[in-house]
Amino acid sequence: MKSEKEVVLSSHGDGGLLTHKLLDETFLPLFDNPWLSEKSDAAVLELAGQRLAFTTDSFVVSPLVFPGGDIGKLAACGTINDLVVSGAKPLWLSAAFILQEGFALTNLSAIVRSLSLVCRDLGIPVVAGDTKVAGRGEQSLFINTSGVGLVHPDASFKATNVRSSDLVLLTGSIGDHGAAVLSARLGIPTEESPESDCMPLCFLYDILEPFFSSIKIMRDPTRGGLATTLTEIASAAGLDILIHEDRLPVQPRVKAVAGIYGVDPLYLASEGRAVLVVKAEAATHILAALQNHPLSAQSSIIGQVQEGSGRLYLKTALGGTRPLQMLAGTPLPRIC
Amino acid sequence: MKSEKEVVLSSHGDGGLLTHKLLDETFLPLFDNPWLSEKSDAAVLELAGQRLAFTTDSFVVSPLVFPGGDIGKLAACGTINDLVVSGAKPLWLSAAFILQEGFALTNLSAIVRSLSLVCRDLGIPVVAGDTKVAGRGEQSLFINTSGVGLVHPDASFKATNVRSSDLVLLTGSIGDHGAAVLSARLGIPTEESPESDCMPLCFLYDILEPFFSSIKIMRDPTRGGLATTLTEIASAAGLDILIHEDRLPVQPRVKAVAGIYGVDPLYLASEGRAVLVVKAEAATHILAALQNHPLSAQSSIIGQVQEGSGRLYLKTALGGTRPLQMLAGTPLPRIC
Numbered sequence: 001m002k003s004e005k006e007v008v009l010s011s012h013g014d015g016g017l018l019t020h021k022l023l024d025e026t027f028l029p030l031f032d033n034p035w036l037s038e039k040s041d042a043a044v045l046e047l048a049g050q051r052l053a054f055t056t057d058s059f060v061v062s063p064l065v066f067p068g069g070d071i072g073k074l075a076a077c078g079t080i081n082d083l084v085v086s087g088a089k090p091l092w093l094s095a096a097f098i099l100q101e102g103f104a105l106t107n108l109s110a111i112v113r114s115l116s117l118v119c120r121d122l123g124i125p126v127v128a129g130d131t132k133v134a135g136r137g138e139q140s141l142f143i144n145t146s147g148v149g150l151v152h153p154d155a156s157f158k159a160t161n162v163r164s165s166d167l168v169l170l171t172g173s174i175g176d177h178g179a180a181v182l183s184a185r186l187g188i189p190t191e192e193s194p195e196s197d198c199m200p201l202c203f204l205y206d207i208l209e210p211f212f213s214s215i216k217i218m219r220d221p222t223r224g225g226l227a228t229t230l231t232e233i234a235s236a237a238g239l240d241i242l243i244h245e246d247r248l249p250v251q252p253r254v255k256a257v258a259g260i261y262g263v264d265p266l267y268l269a270s271e272g273r274a275v276l277v278v279k280a281e282a283a284t285h286i287l288a289a290l291q292n293h294p295l296s297a298q299s300s301i302i303g304q305v306q307e308g309s310g311r312l313y314l315k316t317a318l319g320g321t322r323p324l325q326m327l328a329g330t331p332l333p334r335i336c
Numbered sequence: 337m338k339s340e341k342e343v344v345l346s347s348h349g350d351g352g353l354l355t356h357k358l359l360d361e362t363f364l365p366l367f368d369n370p371w372l373s374e375k376s377d378a379a380v381l382e383l384a385g386q387r388l389a390f391t392t393d394s395f396v397v398s399p400l401v402f403p404g405g406d407i408g409k410l411a412a413c414g415t416i417n418d419l420v421v422s423g424a425k426p427l428w429l430s431a432a433f434i435l436q437e438g439f440a441l442t443n444l445s446a447i448v449r450s451l452s453l454v455c456r457d458l459g460i461p462v463v464a465g466d467t468k469v470a471g472r473g474e475q476s477l478f479i480n481t482s483g484v485g486l487v488h489p490d491a492s493f494k495a496t497n498v499r500s501s502d503l504v505l506l507t508g509s510i511g512d513h514g515a516a517v518l519s520a521r522l523g524i525p526t527e528e529s530p531e532s533d534c535m536p537l538c539f540l541y542d543i544l545e546p547f548f549s550s551i552k553i554m555r556d557p558t559r560g561g562l563a564t565t566l567t568e569i570a571s572a573a574g575l576d577i578l579i580h581e582d583r584l585p586v587q588p589r590v591k592a593v594a595g596i597y598g599v600d601p602l603y604l605a606s607e608g609r610a611v612l613v614v615k616a617e618a619a620t621h622i623l624a625a626l627q628n629h630p631l632s633a634q635s636s637i638i639g640q641v642q643e644g645s646g647r648l649y650l651k652t653a654l655g656g657t658r659p660l661q662m663l664a665g666t667p668l669p670r671i672c
Binding site for chain 1: 346347349350358363366369372378379381383388391392393394395396433434438439440448455464466469471473475478480484
């Protein structure tokens with residue numbers, strides 16, 4: 001039984017420790033089913049001999065516009081990417097808008113346009129929608145997108161597939177989105193600010209399709225950043241993951257902003273990257289394919305899986321090894 | 337081009353004239369596809385020889401708890417019902433929560449429980465979820481539910497199927513939900529208040545399945561009430577609909593509350609009713625089947641379709657005939 005004094009805190013929404021606690025204590029016991037318990041990016045569902053992926057995400061990012069994107073682009077990319085990292089080809093999206101009174105219709109139009117352009121470019125139709133208006137509040141607009149995709153027959157991505165000696169690949173730099181939102185919030189001029197990496201990852205589906213049977217799990221490191229995502233994988237696999245600090249690409253502007261604000265890029269969200277755990281023998285082929293595409297040219301092998309008790313470790317640039325925890329306490333609320 | 341002075345008003349969310357204007361001007365031109373243009377309750381999508389229904393709805397009802405339900409029950413029923421009235425068997429739901437800081441976790445638990453109980457009773461799993469936290473505002477909790485269902489082979493519900501001489505059936509009383517929310521907002525004691533009709537309509541799927549090929553269209557008259565829903569059907573069909581005031585069941589407490597507050601039950605939302613346009617020759621069989629079930633025992637034939645220009649008319653109890661418009665201006669914002 002909860003104490004009546006316990007209330008929702010901003011950290012309940014950061015994707016880290018308190019988000020997991022809220023899920024484990026308040027939600028999962030009431031929705032006891034194998035799909036939710038898996039805590040994956042999308043549920044995989046059987047229908048008529050096919051496997052469908054189904055996912056949902058609400059977006060509450062503040063401010064609504066940031067260098068490299070806005071909440072509309074983010075809402076399209078976020079759900080599309082959750083399907084892609086599940087090994088699914090995105091088929092259809094829904095988009096539901098909650099508007100607060102007084103929000104300018106010109107601003108709404110610009111945001112709806114951003115969302116629609118991502119979908120139009122990729123040929124993924126928004127087939128269902130909803131708009132509601134709800135009083136006044138700090139935030140003037142929320143978007144929920146849900147998506148349905150078709151899972152590739154060779155794709156079966158799960159943390160429990162992960163084995164010792166598997167390798168960990170990352171498709172680009174880390175923390176760009178988090179640092180861009182932070183910059184916008186701090187009022188750093190756009191020309192000096194890092195730009196969000198927010199982009200749809202459908203190109204990864206095409207690159208990786210031939211290798212799906214060698215991929216153990218794929219995730220996009222959004223809320224909570226790379227460290228939180230890999231902690232979740234290590235914990236669910238019951239194996240340790242060791243990543244190498246000197247192999248993690250961090251853009252200079254992200255480093256600068258993270259330094260000023262005192263946050264760690266390892267915990268800053270990306271919105272256009274994927275992290276993959278793959279069979280060691282396939283890793284160099286997959287890496288070459290990724291590096292061959294301009295949008296994932298910065299891909300690298302950042303670490304490996306090893307026997308252990310489900311922890312994430314960082315081999316620092318100075319040669320030390322330190323354990324990394326899941327995000328605990330929000331350095332930066334409302335990032336997506 | 338919109339003027340910069342135009343802003344979101346509460347009436348943009350009432351399901352009536354301004355909602356349609358917002359859709360037509362801001363959303364539909366950017367998402368130009370046959371599914372959205374149809375403005376139906378769910379998109380019907382082809383996959384592997386099957387037809388899937390996909391729908392989304394956000395819930396912003398205020399207060400969060402009202403006689404007969406709460407936002408959790410409403411969020412489950414709303415999306416389940418949008419699938420059922422599309423002739424689909426609900427398969428899977430997603431549930432995404434936007435929480436505002438400071439909301440009591442005990443209240444959250446009660447609402448999540450309501451949502452989960454509806455789904456558990458019906459065996460419809462919530463397979464995907466999300467929680468976000470977003471600042472502070474008038475409303476402490478929003479829920480989005482999306483749903484996927486399997487459309488019955490005999491079901492093809494569209495306003496363009498409607499023909500002159502078709503009959504209009506309603507499965508129960510009107511306006512109960514709207515009047516219950518209104519009562520809660522006005523502080524009317526629960527024992528004197530009307531109770532929301534909020535309930536899942538899966539039982540209607542079972543009753544109506546043998547008659548699906550005789551059903552032209554089915555809708556649940558939520559935001560905007562029966563008058564708005566039937567106006568939409570008449571307009572899309574290009575035919576007139578005439579309904580008879582003396583055949584519309586209105587609960588005495590709904591009448592009383594509507595009278596005090598000066599609102600018309602024809603424009604108050606229902607959340608557990610369906611309105612059907614059916615072939616005349618099948619109507620009495622369908623009516624008998626509906627009346628045979630305790631949850632739709634109050635079903636009646638409320639009107640008929642006739643040649644015309646796409647308007648809705650009410651034959652009043654006094655024998656006059658007057659045109660009814662779509663809801664314009666919110667008598668009661670944030671009803672669902």
